[in-house]
Amino acid sequence: MCGIAGWADPAAPLLHGGRAVRRMTDALAARGPDGEGLWVGAHAVLGHRRLAVLDPVHGHQPMAVSDDGDDPVVVLSYSGEVFNHVELRAELELLGHKFRTGTDTEVVLHACREWGTGAAERLNGMYAFAVWDVARHRLLLVRDRLGVKPLHYVRRGAGVLFASEPKALFATGLVEPEVDGHGLRDFFASVRTPGGSLFRGVRELPPGNVLVVDASGVREHRYWSLEARPHEDDGPTTVARTRELLADITGRHLVADVPLGALLSGGLDSSVLAALGSAHGGALRTFSVDFTGGFTPDRLRGTSDAPFVRAVVEHCGLDHRDLVLDPAALSDPGLRQAVVAARDAPTSGDMDGSLHLLFRAVREHATVVLSGESADEVFGGYPWFHDADALAAADYPWRCFAGRSGTARAFLRTDVAAELDVTAHRAEHYRQALAEVPVLPGEAPMQRRMREVSHLHLTRWLPDLLDRKDRLSMAVGLEVRVPFCDHRLVEYAFNTPWSHHTADGREKSLLRAAAAPVLPASVLDRTKAPYPSTQDRAYRWLVQEQVADLLATPTAPVWTYLDPAHVRARLDRPADDLATRAGLDFALSFDLWLRTSVSRRG
Numbered sequence: 001m002c003g004i005a006g007w008a009d010p011a012a013p014l015l016h017g018g019r020a021v022r023r024m025t026d027a028l029a030a031r032g033p034d035g036e037g038l039w040v041g042a043h044a045v046l047g048h049r050r051l052a053v054l055d056p057v058h059g060h061q062p063m064a065v066s067d068d069g070d071d072p073v074v075v076l077s078y079s080g081e082v083f084n085h086v087e088l089r090a091e092l093e094l095l096g097h098k099f100r101t102g103t104d105t106e107v108v109l110h111a112c113r114e115w116g117t118g119a120a121e122r123l124n125g126m127y128a129f130a131v132w133d134v135a136r137h138r139l140l141l142v143r144d145r146l147g148v149k150p151l152h153y154v155r156r157g158a159g160v161l162f163a164s165e166p167k168a169l170f171a172t173g174l175v176e177p178e179v180d181g182h183g184l185r186d187f188f189a190s191v192r193t194p195g196g197s198l199f200r201g202v203r204e205l206p207p208g209n210v211l212v213v214d215a216s217g218v219r220e221h222r223y224w225s226l227e228a229r230p231h232e233d234d235g236p237t238t239v240a241r242t243r244e245l246l247a248d249i250t251g252r253h254l255v256a257d258v259p260l261g262a263l264l265s266g267g268l269d270s271s272v273l274a275a276l277g278s279a280h281g282g283a284l285r286t287f288s289v290d291f292t293g294g295f296t297p298d299r300l301r302g303t304s305d306a307p308f309v310r311a312v313v314e315h316c317g318l319d320h321r322d323l324v325l326d327p328a329a330l331s332d333p334g335l336r337q338a339v340v341a342a343r344d345a346p347t348s349g350d351m352d353g354s355l356h357l358l359f360r361a362v363r364e365h366a367t368v369v370l371s372g373e374s375a376d377e378v379f380g381g382y383p384w385f386h387d388a389d390a391l392a393a394a395d396y397p398w399r400c401f402a403g404r405s406g407t408a409r410a411f412l413r414t415d416v417a418a419e420l421d422v423t424a425h426r427a428e429h430y431r432q433a434l435a436e437v438p439v440l441p442g443e444a445p446m447q448r449r450m451r452e453v454s455h456l457h458l459t460r461w462l463p464d465l466l467d468r469k470d471r472l473s474m475a476v477g478l479e480v481r482v483p484f485c486d487h488r489l490v491e492y493a494f495n496t497p498w499s500h501h502t503a504d505g506r507e508k509s510l511l512r513a514a515a516a517p518v519l520p521a522s523v524l525d526r527t528k529a530p531y532p533s534t535q536d537r538a539y540r541w542l543v544q545e546q547v548a549d550l551l552a553t554p555t556a557p558v559w560t561y562l563d564p565a566h567v568r569a570r571l572d573r574p575a576d577d578l579a580t581r582a583g584l585d586f587a588l589s590f591d592l593w594l595r596t597s598v599s600r601r602g
Contacts, residue, residue, distance in 0.1 A: 002051050002061070002079040003028030003474070004151075005168050006130050008044035009159030010137040010215050017045035020172040024163050025049050027171035030342075031079075031164060031474045037061050039075050043159075044132040044139060046077040051477055053081065053256050053368060055102035063109050072134055076109040079164060080127030080149045081481065083252035088122060112140065117210050120223045124252075126485065128205075130162060138214040145224045146374070146485045147207030147463045150470055154201050160213055165471070166202050166344045167597070175201065177599050181420075187346075188409050189426035191396065191433075192464050195220075198345055207463060224487065226455060228440035229495045238500050241492065243514040249486045250276040250370070258367035261285030263358075263480075264320065266308025267529060268508060268515060269372030269381075273483055275316050275518040277370060283319040285366055286312075289358045292326045293536030308523050315520045323361045325354055327539035333546065336589055337596070342475035343468065346593045349585030350533050356472045363478045373469055374484040377457040378493045379511040380501045381528050385453060396430055397453055398461060407570065407583030411562040433460050450498040458490065533578075540581050544571055547584045550591060557598075558591035 005024035007017045018040045025036055025047040032049025039046045039062040048061035064072035082088070085104035088111055093099070097110045104125075111119040112131045117140060126148035131140040141162055143151045153162035154175050161169055169175045183198040194206040205211055208224035233241060254260060254277055262274045264286040278284045288309050306322075313320045329335065330350045339347045339356050347353070362369055376382050384390040384397040391397060399406070409422060437455040439448075466482070473480040484490075493501075496510060503509040507528055516524060548571065550556055551564055567587055573580040 003031030003049040004077040005047040005163040008139040011158035021047040024168040027168040058101035059103035078129035082125035084124040141211035228438035261366040262370040269375035272515040278316040291534040331542035347589040557594035
């Protein structure tokens with residue numbers, strides 16, 4: 001896992017390209033604490049920050065391949081992991097390619113030279129990379145199928161500037177961080193337009209896409225998308241195939257030349273990865289987060305993580321560490337500032353803060369960790385997958401992303417709310433997303449609807465969660481791998497009939513059946529619980545104090561968008577009002593984002 005940046009223009013020489021790209025790589029230093037590099041050509045400059053995971057001694061980037069030691073023919077700046085690099089290396093060696101390192105980076109470099117734009121279809125992994133063809137003056141930008149690794153670009157002249165994160169683009173001084181109105185509509189509507197961003201002129205390369213920049217122009221094309229296919233396996237075969245895929249995927253994700261561990265919440269998703277990981281030998285390191293102030297069941301979380309974490313640790317013989325957070329740490333303005341800076345966006349309150357603190361603590365013990373992210377999207381784990389009213393509505397089944405509650409939208413000034421028209425935007429966004437869902441002829445109405453809901457989650461909900469996890473982890477130089485995003489598993493589950501996903505009358509039946517041989521019964525029977533947030537009222541009181549200070553600053557940039565009267569009216573709500581707490585958290589982070597990450601407000 002690393003940070004990449006660069007500038008390419010096939011039509012004009014880059015007179016100060018090296019200086020600009022160096023500024024970009026400096027802005028990405030946290031993503032790559034183990035090394036940096038720059039390749040400078042007449043029409044392209046590629047930069048890199050390295051987090052060494054495979055073959056730490058070698059693998060310096062940008063990496064180039066030459067003919068008989070002559071000038072470079074192809075140059076690569078690469079971030080991520082390719083989990084089938086061993087097989088690809090063997091295939092390329094049969095085709096005459098020679099390798100100097102044990103890295104997957106070099107495999108990707110030779111794959112791009114051999115197969116060009118077709119190389120992406122052969123990769124199994126999470127990645128974002130840039131390839132410059134020196135002779136053809138052609139740049140390729142490639143992003144993984146699900147969007148695990150970020151990649152952004154802006155048009156400039158006949159070419160583009162690109163980077164892992166928007167902040168690196170702004171560091172050049174050539175791009176202004178201006179708020180994009182459409183991106184802001186997405187944000188408040190809790191939707192995500194593929195390719196969109198919060199910044200005007202900055203485009204995110206959509207998942208499963210390649211960007212080509214050459215003499216013919218700048219153009220995107222999709223190399224992967226979900227397809228509707230018949231499912232021919234019976235119930236037992238489907239469970240066995242899912243278990244087989246999970247075992248293979250987990251094994252591939254455990255390959256690293258640096259300390260590796262796993263995040264563990266005691267839920268089904270993280271627990272099955274920890275169990276499968278421990279089966280590969282040795283005591284797997286695992287990490288979890290908890291909060292001071294005790295636990296009280298509520299409508300979102302009926303059980304505490306702690307007893308289930310202990311059950312998995314004892315069952316699998318794990319080497320486990322708990323991180324316990326208190327309200328003072330979570331409400332620290334310095335933490336909020338770090339999270340906003342990491343995300344280039346307003347935060348999701350204590351959930352983002354606690355995740356960042358967890359990653360910071362994990363980094364003291366591991367460089368790579370596995371996460372259960374995306375299992376709910378792949379296997380239908382969210383409550384609304386099983387809510388008849390939510391499924392029948394002509395709308396996204398989820399109400400909001402974490403932190404973007406109806407309370408946050410209720411804070412908008414009347415004129416801003418009218419201009420954004422979030423309700424109409426969300427409705428139109430939903431219609432467009434629905435039109436992309438593949439159709440299987442003859443499919444029953446219920447199966448068709450569940451295919452739609454699954455597709456919406458994988459393409460409009462999951463990318464936001466993956467971006468959050470990447471930004472908060474890479475801000476401390478930690479690589480988080482997400483085995484449930486393996487495209488083979490995603491494709492198989494997407495085409496598995498919904499009856500298999502609910503075979504035992506509850507959520508994630510297929511995953512539960514596949515995990516049954518390796519997990520204790522208590523964890524298998526546990527009901528889905530979301531990522532934890534603090535229940536300590538002291539956190540709310542500390543946030544209220546900070547919001548009161550914000551209200552005493554009438555020139556704060558946030559009042560360009562939010563109505564202080566609406567915010568003030570919420571201050572006296574009960575301390576256990578979670579929606580109000582999320583809204584107040586949002587107001588603080590929104591103001592901070594406007595002050596520190598934006599030069600002009602749309």
